[in-house]
Amino acid sequence: MLSNLKPQDPDKILALMGEFKADTRQGKIDLGVGVYKDPTGHTPIMRAVKEAERRLLETETSKSYTVLAGEPAYRDAMAKMILGDLYDASRIASLATVGGTGALRQGFELARMGSPEMRVFYSDPTWPNHTSILKWMGVEAISYRYFDSATRGVNFEGMKEDLAKAKKGDVVLLHGCCHNPTGANLTVEQWHEVAEIIAKTGATPMIDLAYQGFGDGLEEDAQGTRIIVSRIPEVLIAASCSKNFGIYRERSGILLALTDDAKARDLTQGAMAFLNRQTFSFPPDHGARIVSTILGDEGLTADWKAELEEVRNGMLAIRAQLAGELRELSGSNRFDFIETHRGMFSRLGATPEQVELIKRDFAIYLVGDSRLNIAGLNTDSVPILARAIIDAGI
Numbered sequence: 001m002l003s004n005l006k007p008q009d010p011d012k013i014l015a016l017m018g019e020f021k022a023d024t025r026q027g028k029i030d031l032g033v034g035v036y037k038d039p040t041g042h043t044p045i046m047r048a049v050k051e052a053e054r055r056l057l058e059t060e061t062s063k064s065y066t067v068l069a070g071e072p073a074y075r076d077a078m079a080k081m082i083l084g085d086l087y088d089a090s091r092i093a094s095l096a097t098v099g100g101t102g103a104l105r106q107g108f109e110l111a112r113m114g115s116p117e118m119r120v121f122y123s124d125p126t127w128p129n130h131t132s133i134l135k136w137m138g139v140e141a142i143s144y145r146y147f148d149s150a151t152r153g154v155n156f157e158g159m160k161e162d163l164a165k166a167k168k169g170d171v172v173l174l175h176g177c178c179h180n181p182t183g184a185n186l187t188v189e190q191w192h193e194v195a196e197i198i199a200k201t202g203a204t205p206m207i208d209l210a211y212q213g214f215g216d217g218l219e220e221d222a223q224g225t226r227i228i229v230s231r232i233p234e235v236l237i238a239a240s241c242s243k244n245f246g247i248y249r250e251r252s253g254i255l256l257a258l259t260d261d262a263k264a265r266d267l268t269q270g271a272m273a274f275l276n277r278q279t280f281s282f283p284p285d286h287g288a289r290i291v292s293t294i295l296g297d298e299g300l301t302a303d304w305k306a307e308l309e310e311v312r313n314g315m316l317a318i319r320a321q322l323a324g325e326l327r328e329l330s331g332s333n334r335f336d337f338i339e340t341h342r343g344m345f346s347r348l349g350a351t352p353e354q355v356e357l358i359k360r361d362f363a364i365y366l367v368g369d370s371r372l373n374i375a376g377l378n379t380d381s382v383p384i385l386a387r388a389i390i391d392a393g394i
Contacts, residue, residue, distance in 0.1 A: 013367060020365045028363035029381050031372040034344060036243060036311060039378040046246045048304035052293035065282045068273040070096020074288035077295035078254045082209065082222055082239055086229050091258050093268035095276060096283040099251040100210050100240025105133055106275050107206055107236045107255050112139065113271055115169040122173045125369065127180045130173060147182045149349050152337035154184050160197055168202030177221035178211035178343020181371035185342050191224040195231035206236040213244040213308045215342035233260045241291050244308055250287025318377050325386035344375045354392040362388040
């Protein structure tokens with residue numbers, strides 16, 4: 001049986017990680033993997049996380065299973081953080097998942113249970129695992145125009161035309177903020193237009209909210225999601241705690257489903273618990289308890305928000321420095337889009353050949369589509385990257 005298995009295409013980002021590790025050159029720079037790093041190249045544990053873990057160590061009395069849907073305190077705290085004043089328990093079904101990826105997978109499975117013939121509309125480009133999961137599930141996936149390679153901004157007219165083709169029973173997958181891989185985001189006004197279009201089609205929006213707090217701020221980054229929720233009766237939200245709490249390896253995610261009424265909520269909650277049971281039974285709990293401990297304590301919440309702001313502002317400073325270096329070297333403002341993008345990523349618009357040249361000649365590793373991780377840079381490496389970009393003819 002096992003000898004009949006077919007070789008699988010390697011994940012390009014994971015393959016790039018392996019190539020970087022094997023490179024023996026001094027001063028090599030990893031801008032590929034999507035993990036936050038501080039100026040020393042280290043992914044730190046946040047202060048509030050350390051304190052929450054200390055408290056858990058002292059007070060936790062059991063390692064028995066939690067409930068199938070995950071600990072209620074975690075699910076409620078995350079729902080309130082994401083939805084703000086729109087939080088309404090009578091509308092919300094929720095599910096603790098194995099990271100944000102698990103939330104996406106369970107969200108797609110939930111949607112297919114309710115609409116077996118669904119199609120999923122996704123942005124072009126999008127995070128590659130979106131389309132990989134949908135392909136494995138056998139779900140029809142249709143791209144909508146999103147990124148304008150010429151302006152490095154959003155092709156909003158194209159996006160609107162393509163989203164209008166969705167219909168009731170379909171899912172429209174949206175990036176809540178900090179678009180991956182481009183860094184180009186919708187404006188508040190554009191979010192309102194997108195909500196209106198989706199409402200007219202009758203499709204169900206599903207929002208991937210992996211980077212709340214990494215863009216314009218914790219509240220600001222939830223604004224697009226809240227606009228959709230305020231306008232459309234059924235919404236799916238897949239969120240991750242990996243980035244904003246820095247607990248990547250704890251695999252803490254959540255799926256929220258906003259429903260029409262309490263009856264639909266109860267049906268959805270039951271279906272969600274069923275999906276967890278069929279997939280991995282009980283969700284991991286340590287990371288979830290870290291999050292609920294932080295969000296349930298005013299002092300820890302304040303410290304966490306302060307450190308999250310330090311992280312966000314640090315990335316904005318790197319963006320400004322890189323745009324400034326490139327402005328000086330190129331004698332033009334054609335790279336100013338880097339400063340206006342938000343989150344960990346920007347897409348340079350380079351060819352695969354130019355990306356390969358930068359890797360070969362400068363030991364700088366980007367994803368093949370020219371996505372770079374801003375958080376992989378520091379004040380010393382920015383000038384090196386800027387020179388490489390210019391010398392590569394980008």
